[in-house]
Amino acid sequence: MTQAGHRHRVVVVGAGFGGLFAIKALRRAPVDITLINGTAYHLFQPLLYQMATGILSEGEIAPPIREVLKRQKNVDVRLGWVTDVDVEKKVVSVSGPGIEYTVGYDTLIVAAGASQSYFGNDEFADHAPGMKSVDDALELRARIFGAFEVADLHTDPETIQRWLTFVIVGAGPTGTELAGQIAELAHRTLPGQYKHIDPRQARIILVDAIGAVLNTFGDHLSAGAQRQLEKLGVEVKLNTKVVGVDSTGIEVEDPDGRHRIESITKVWAAGVAAPPLARKLAEAAGAKTDRAGRVFVEKDTSLPGHPEVFVLGDMMNLAGQDGKPLPGVAQVAIQSGRHAADQIKRRLSGKEAGQPFKYFDKGSLATISRFSAVASIGKIRLSGFPAWLVWVAVHLFYLVGFKNRVTAVLHWAVSFIGRGRSERVATQQQAFARRAIRAYGDPFERERVAAVTAHRRENGAVPPRTPEVAREPLSVRE
Missing domain, CATH: 3.50.50.60 (FAD/NAD(P)-binding domain)
Known part of the structure; x- marks a missing residue:
């Protein structure tokens, strides 16, 4: 007490x-x-990239906190x-x-x-979203699938290629897994569904300033992961530093100098803070x-x-x-x-405390594509299908809730055994809401100010608002 x-x-x-x-x-x-x-949910962040590429839904990787803790009576959950x-x-x-x-x-x-780190270049976020939240993954899902839809509307080859070029910055587990899944989309899931473009012509480019893919996994697994990505059609550009990002492309520097990659869809998977x-x-x-x-x-x-x-x-x-x-x-x-x-x-309980925290490293896992992964567990190094089976078992074990595990298995079967993606719905709001909210401001604060102003106006404390200074809420299209 x-x-x-x-x-x-x-x-x-x-x-x-x-x-x-x-x-x-x-x-x-x-x-x-x-x-x-x-937020009102617990996020299983390691599977965000699968949400962004249409494999899993947000409910499967982000169960409600109150549901997770409903049997624990000594917890009060507050937003x-x-x-x-x-x-x-x-x-x-x-x-x-x-x-x-x-x-x-x-x-x-x-x-x-x-949070996502842009290494002092926070302006990159508008054009290259990170992968740290459900909002991030929904925005990327809308951008990735939307890119194919918009490309199908154009006739100019350069414009089409710009829409079909996907640049992922960061060759760690998140970037590698995302690059592999976008490649699977382009080469396995989407071909035959468009009349005016061939999704297989998409360029998936993985960029990193360091000299290895999955550098923490060791040279053998790193080299194997890069070979597997390249086999999928991913262009791997290492020792390449990003120096600029805008709405239609990305500027990079490599040992040969400075270059521009024309691309509408960029993803930032490098650096955390x-x-x-x-x-x-x-x-x-x-x-x-x-x-x-x-x-x-x-x-x-x-x-x-x-x-x-x-x-x-x-x-x-x-x-x-x-x-x-x-x-x-x-x-x-x-x-x-x-x-x-x-x-x-x-x-x-009155016992001695202050014992040091001792971390037991259970290893690292990353998927490259369906049925292919890499695993570093102590002195054990696995790649290919055996590593993928370990990856499946570990991720199912840590997914919260029996229902989530069952539906995840079903959706993995649809995506990995078949060719479909269970979660391809993407909306305009998902694609543009973050920028709209930033321009619009905190909606709760706007409502509070509006209510206070209205109350004061009713009591004659402020003059009526004129049409000239009135401002309508920002449309998501702006």
């Missing part, structure tokens, strides 16, 4: 792997948990983005849809994930951050000087046994979430 009549209050920020597994590990602990998340943390008063400030509120805590777990909350948390506690914005934490993942605050997963900078910072992968988040929960339970 921390206060008379109150149980220990644990606030968890983020419903990703770290936050969710910490909460589940506390299901029988004598604590009251408040989960704060910016909102944590904007600030007062580590002295032990209070977090939250911005929800049209409402601001605060939540007090005795222990705080911060696992807000990571901690969210702004990490910097605010570090400043509040006097902690340090690295170049990616991750917070340097103690060995038990707690915030320096504040053992009641745990920073997990992609937000923490903690050296592993090899002395290098732990990678921003799902297993680090899952294991650090469980470790933080164990520390809380030990403290509440």
Whole structure:
């Protein structure tokens, strides 16, 4: 007990792997948990690329948080983005849809994930969306399938080729998997469905500033993955740095100089950074951050000087046994979430706490195409169909919910055994809504201001608005 009549209050920020597994590990602990998340769903981020390429639906990889935790009675789920943390008063400030509120805590777990990094070129985002959210994947789905539709309307060969050129920046697992799936679309799924274009003429270009595909998998698997991509028709351009992105193309620099690639559809899969909350948390506690914005934490993942605050997963900078910072992968988040929960339970039971977090590397997986993947598990290196079977088993195991596992298997059968894609619906709103909302502003704030202004006008506090200054909501077509 921390206060008379109150149980220990644990606030968890983020419903990703770290936050969710910490909460589940506390299901029988004598604590009251408040989960704060910016969306109402838990996102299985490793499968976002399959959502973007029409294999899986959003519901299969993003189950509702309340449904996932419905049997855990010590959890209160709240929607909102944590904007600030007062580590002295032990209070977090939250911005929800049209409402601001605060939540007090005795222990705080911060696992807000990571955001896309454009390495200081945030203007690239309008023309090359990342792959970090459901909104990102829906936008990319609309852009990818829409590109084939628009190309079919044109007669100019250069215009057609511009629409049929897909550039993916970043040759890590996300970029590699996405490139392979777009190649499968162009060469296996879509041929024969268009009267005026041949989808097989599409160019899929994978660009990276480093010199290897899947460089963390080792030379053998990396080289094999590149060969498989090239066999699928993907153009792999390594040691190639992106220096400019606009609506109709991308500028790159390689050892031969500067070049332009004409392309309407670009995807950014290179680089991640901690969210702004990490910097605010570090400043509040006097902690340090690295170049990616991750917070340097103690060995038990707690915030320096504040053992009641745990920073997990992609937000923490903690050296592993090899002395290098732990990678921003799902297993680090899952294991650090469980470790933080164990520390809380030990403290509440009066046991010694502060044990260092020890990460057990269960390996890395990435798919290249149907029935082909690479796997690095300890000293074991697998490629091709055996690695693909391991990939299927691991991803099914970590998918939340029995129904999601069943429907994922069915949709994989449609896509990998057959030639269809179960989720090809794409709308204009999905393609353009992000830019429209950014121009329009926060709709909840606009509604609040409009309501306040109307109330004041009714009471004679402000003059009536004239047609000249009235502004209609921005159309998604603008």
